[in-house]
Amino acid sequence: MARLRAGEEAAFVEVVDNYTPAMVRLALNYVPSRAVAEEVVQETWLGVLEGIDRFEGRSSLKTWIFRILMNRAMTRGQRERRSVPFSALFDPLNEPSEPSVDPSRFLGSGDPNAGGWGVPPRRWDEIPEDRLLSRETFALIRAAIDTLPPHQREVITLRDVEGWTSVEVCNVLQVSETNQRVLLHRARTKVRR
The missing domain is CATH 1.10.1740.10 (RNA polymerase sigma factor, region 2, helix turn helix motif)
Known part of the structure; x- marks a missing residue:
């Protein structure tokens, strides 16, 4: 300093x-x-x-x-x-929603580990196709984060993208620990959908 x-x-x-x-x-x-x-x-x-x-x-x-x-x-x-660009009048995300992961890859309700991976995702190695998929996945996650309400977007960006501690987030955003946890939980839930 x-x-x-x-x-x-x-x-x-x-x-x-x-x-x-x-x-x-x-x-x-x-x-x-x-x-x-x-x-x-x-x-x-x-x-x-x-x-x-x-x-x-x-x-x-x-x-x-x-x-x-x-x-x-x-x-x-x-x-x-206050100004709206022409491109904002068209919503490219207004398409029918499909699950991002095939539900058949998860263990069924009769299994003791129900909801866990039945077929786990494969490792993303340094293959060009995998790097492209990684960038596309990041773009999809970023797009999902961009649709969140402002406070949820702030919390998830600082905690999950930037890796800040909850104390740092609370100090910067001037929110309580409980409020920060609720905002983060709601944001993560919406991004997972």
Whole structure:
């Protein structure tokens, strides 16, 4: 922290490199595109530079930076939502829903391990086809997360995508531990569907 306040460039570069990817992913929960998310992150870093001397240390540096990001992203997202792109008028996800995993792959109700894998999924090796499937799966998961209500989307992104602890999530989102658990459970349930 002292290095940042002293204006040491290497310290700032280290913090930017560590936090920027996660910041872009979190900003995407509020704004419509990656380009806008990257702009919000840049604005956040400017805000951090301008306000580093006013940082009182009542929270961690990470929490403080992400709170600035969320405030800016929410403001920008509200402004961006006032205009609707033509492409948003068509819903590509409005197709008949099918289970993502064939139900016959699970053990039946008569089995002591009912609901468990009857035929477990195969390992995803470094075969090009498998890497493509992995990217497609990630895209499907990201699309499912994007359909969640804002608070659920924030919690699942921070916990499951970014790997934050529940305490860190509670501090940044300013929610109770119980509320965070409920939001995470609901988000995971909806993404699994």
